[in-house]
Amino acid sequence: MSTPQPRATIADIPPYVAGRPPTVRPGMTSYKLSSNENPYPPLPGVVEAVQAAVGQMNRYPDMGASALYAALADSLDVPVEDLSVATGSVGLIYQLVQAFCDPGDEVVFAWRSFEAYPIAVTAAGAASVRVPVLPDGRHDLDAMAAAITDRTRIVLVCTPNNPTGPAVTQAELDAFLARVPSHVVVVVDEAYVEFVRMDDPVDGLASYRSRANVVLTRTFSKAYGLAGFRVGYAVAPAPIAAALRAVSLPFGVSTVAQVAAIASLERQPELLERVDALVAERTRVVDGLRAAGWDVPDAQGNFVWFGLGERTADFAQAADELGIVVRPFAGEGARVSIGETEANDRLLQLAASFPR
Structure with a gap:
């Protein structure tokens, strides 16, 4: 018996992999740095x-x-x-x-x-x-x-x-x-x-x-x-x-x-203040990564990129153990959002200890 079949191209569609939520770890605040979300709450009003x-x-x-x-x-x-x-x-x-x-x-x-x-x-x-x-x-x-x-x-x-x-x-x-x-x-x-x-x-x-x-x-x-x-x-x-x-x-x-x-x-002045704060954190993170010996690309978004190749999964696992979840791209690298100050500090901690 024949059954309905989707267009042939549907089978070729690559899946979208969303940034996963952080692992809950007792006694530790976990942070999601996998989806390039704004860490600030909504603007006043x-x-x-x-x-x-x-x-x-x-x-x-x-x-x-x-x-x-x-x-x-x-x-x-x-x-x-x-x-x-x-x-x-x-x-x-x-x-x-x-x-x-x-x-x-x-x-x-x-x-x-x-x-x-x-x-x-x-x-x-x-x-x-x-x-x-x-x-x-x-x-x-x-x-x-x-x-x-x-x-x-x-x-x-x-x-x-x-x-x-x-x-x-x-x-x-x-x-x-x-x-x-x-x-x-x-x-x-x-x-x-x-x-x-x-x-x-x-x-x-x-x-x-x-x-x-x-x-x-x-x-x-x-x-x-x-x-x-x-x-x-x-x-x-x-x-x-x-x-x-x-x-x-x-x-x-x-x-x-x-x-x-x-x-x-209607609240763009407040918005731009928050963006400036995130950019300042981005600068701090990039400077810290480069001081630790990482050759990270120019970061103009609210994230940084680690070209890790086959070490990507190991990096993502090490991040998870520190209470931060990153976005790995298997065999290529990991993207890490700029988040709360504590989350960014943990990323710098990871970067200092993870082999380059």
């Missing part, structure tokens, strides 16, 4: 706004997210028509591939990079073209430009790159964009944009304003600390933004997520 919205849970969300679109348009100085919201920036990546790729079309991205990229591409029946990052964890933009073919529909530029850490400069992005055909969508994935502190940082909004094929994807999950509510947004030329909205899941962004995002936008 956000919880109160969400609590008020919870009373409307018997009603559907505003499908047009009109208040959130208006708040984003005002904050970013962009037209509402150039915006699309979704369940985190990852939701927008799925929508972009769905909107612009037919089966067999190609999507070019650096590797290793955000592990949801090949999942979204394969789910749509498109083909992933993975371009290895450079030894220092940076995008090889020359190789990515050379990998573009007549089947390429999208190029993904993750800056800062998750999980390796380095960010692209504006000069590098401009030179790359000049080599990309105008019909290819270039996605500048800026999930960690608020944490960037470097010379010549990417000005994503300027890039979107100057080219008709550039899309920015951003999220409220990281700097804004709304990971549990799943809300992100894209800034794109109006025709691309319209395509994203056309394939979006109806009522995808919940009422409480919309309210929390708006309340967070």
